[in-house]
Amino acid sequence: MDPKNLADYPDRVAQIFLDRTLLITGGTGFVGKVFLEKLLRSCPGIKKIYLFIRTKKDKEPNERIKEMFNGPLFQLLKKQRGEEILKKVEAISANMEAPDLALSNFDRKKITEEVEMIYHCAATIRFDESLRKAVFLNTRGTKLMLELAKECKNLIVFAHLSTAYCHLHERVLYEKAYPPPSSPHHVIKACEWLDEEVLDTITDKILGDIPNTYAFTKALGESLVNDEMDNLPTIILRPSVIIPIWKEPLPGWTDNINGPMGLLIGAGKGVIRTMYCKGESYADYIPVDIVANCLICTTFIYLQSKLVMIMQDRFRKFLIDIFSSKRIFNLTSSAEYKVSFDEIIKIGRDVVSNKIPLNGVLWYPGGSMKKWRWHHNVEFFLFQLVPAVFLDALLIVLGYKPILMRVQKRVSKGYEVFEYYANNQWDFNNDDSMKLRQMLNPKERAIYKLDGEGINYHDYFTDCVRAARLYILKEGDETIPSARRHMRLMRFVDLVCKIVLLIGFLYLLYKYLL
Template sequence: MDSEITDFYKNKTIFLTGASGFLGRLVIEKLLRVTEVKRIYILIRPKRGVEIQQRIDTFMSSFLFSEVSKSNPNYKDRLSPIAGDCALPDLGLSVANRKLLTEEVQVMFHSAATVSFEEPLSTAVHINVRGTRLLVQLAKQMPRLEAFVYVSTAFSNCVIEKIGERFYPEILTCTADQMMSLNEQLSSDLINKMAPALLEKFPNTYTFTKALAEQVVQTEGRDLPACVFRPCMIMPTFKDPIKGWIDNFYGPISVIYGSGFGVLRVMIFNKEAKGNVVPADYCVNLTLASAWHSAKQAADRKVKMIESPEPTVYNYVPTEQNPIKWGKFMEFLDSRKHLYALNQMVWYPFLLVTSNMKIFELLIAVYHNFPAFLIDTWLRLRGQQPRMKKIYSKIHRGIRNITPFGITDWTFEMNNFERLMRCMSPQDQKLFGFDLRVLDWSEYFNSSLYGFRVFLAKENVTEESLRSGKKRFDRLLILNYLVHFVALSIPAGMVWCLLHLLNIV
């Protein structure tokens, strides 16, 4: 059976924001490898001293594009950069480029965003909210537009625990219009000082501004063939195009990275809460499939002369039929840590997990701060600059940033995800598969650890390298037992001596 989705993208002109990001590059790769798109325009920020084409060549030379380069050496010819920036007025587009996009684009993917949890509110509003409005307005000027996909996050409404596939304007302290108006009228310093009151229960500026951006799509994108894709924490690819590909340290990836090197030893998680993680390649497939389905639904409404409803929302998290809890997530990682042990690890990799903040702080003092103090003291005695305290301060700040997402047990509605699956042909379900109901989590985490070693730690998986890593792993395991034995023996000996002096023993 033919693929309806690949037929849909044949000879299409695409416009993509966030092209240099993790998901953006994977979307580009998939389109170039399995479809016959005519052209992909990508919005890319000019950088001082670096030509736009040079930036394109740099990220297109990544190992990620090795598969498509084998089948089509001229794959770059279908990619065209457009100078612009979501943080600038009118997206920083020239008159000529705006005219080009409005005349040619048929499918738009908006995934550009500042994803930093510590981004000042004024900056996050400029990029995530105003940038989205400008792109919606641009989309409305495109007479040939067939689909508009806004990539949001499953945590855009994280202040409630049961999240449906709908918009939640009622949870916001102000509307998107009001927030953008405040951002234009008041100074950045004042807006940032007002952030705690404006965010209210939102844990950071990222989730708050993504919720505001969704409201923009809801209210101003109603007449567009639009949908909103809400993925949870995106992990490495499973198999497509490369096993375990990853290039960032967001969310759980930072936990795997820090633990794998033996630096991160304490983490706060609710082991019984659902782990909201998904493979990156599955997210790409759902992104592309949702554009196809939006276009199909819009065409049907046009034939039947039905008024456009609100944009469809796709929540994307592990399903109730095949969940993964944080406790199981940790078990998978712990049981496989020896398979891809790093030659660069500084200590035996172990991770103590608790959901109690007081216990967490105690463990931090014992397993992070005290060793950091000893190492920094040793460095000072050698005349070197101490650095461990600074490193752990950064680690602890990162842990606190992701804590709300590791201890809250959300429930997500996923009816639209299932409807989309049912609309896809068997061929499309194979080529653009994203069914988490049948994902083998054990195999997936094995793939993720492989990718962590190869793409983040930059260590090969040759027999020699793996054997060397395993030897280091075994040596550090013995040393870890020895240190724990000594650390426990000293206070035990002191207690025994005290009891002996008191003639209790």
């Protein structure tokens, strides 16, 4: 379709949100921020957006929302729509971890009378979270949101953001409901009744073969939503590993260095030199801006499905085929695009070594994936632990606090999570989600991009490193020239070290043979 003709098409997606009142949980989180920005920028006819926000670090909800809007993510929105658009957003004091969400009677009444669409994105994504906290946030919090949704007089959509990695026993995950690993109601009661110390001692037994509290509690939360599908207008969305923004509003932007970005930054700093993983394996990734677009478009599709009876027969049958049995969508990419760990390492190494090096690099970026654990353990000891001990000792002598061993302990902890997911392979069937794209006209597909067509991985990782450098590490672009000079020096030092090690090895071999 000629882009010049896009103006001839309507934006029916934006029209769905016209004069609507929304409630978003997790609006200050990674996905929530991008989702909120996209809604305001592309669907400016929204009447009101309420955000559940808790007091954090002595900052009240209104203070936190003001600070968020002053961040770089919202600059394009303010430029295109003006700062007046931000007045559509109102913070409501709430706590997903607390009984009854810690809502005041006044706020609860306002929500139940005004809200038409609920987007439940709040969750703890820490894999090492205590069972009690993970259950209260991811499971009981979802239960309480469903109870609130039942009180809403004008509710037309309840969208729950789950995860594609909450049914780990399924090597191929289909867009259907799966039984929970335990009764969510029983687990909630146990966490309410038992002391945290007792819970900690029996957590492994409760989890069974599930490796962490995140996957366990997200599976429980999803089952609660699925149980209410006959009673509430629910949609379940399962994104895979969510990574930084691909296209808009700020390419490469993220507010954290969890997951793949943490590994990339750690490798770029020379802190991570080895990982136990089969390089030809792959994980499933989805940029956060595509997740935001999916949240918006599945709402449109779901509401369109309610108009089935007044549409043409063929179109009606198509909608019935999608919505007759399920409203669960896997937001995944590996059915279309697969990027191996080796490819990611190769691209990432080129970016941080040659294009956008980081400041304070301890060692020239190198290392590799190891297929054998013993090989990884040897290199971890020689090239991560030993240098960390040496540099920490040097820091102590110079009067500074040691930090490298603390960093390596965090890296080691991160390895435990990474190795489980990297050395197990899952695939995802997202046929229904791909059908959704057929429901959008060319203009809508351009505004709310749902696929990875046209992605250049090298450019994408370059944007990610640049954004992480600027917004997470606070390393301005003006420091790039000096970082490149330092990188050239580290490359020379790395080469000298390799030569010295080679000579030492040859010398020992010579002495042994003699």
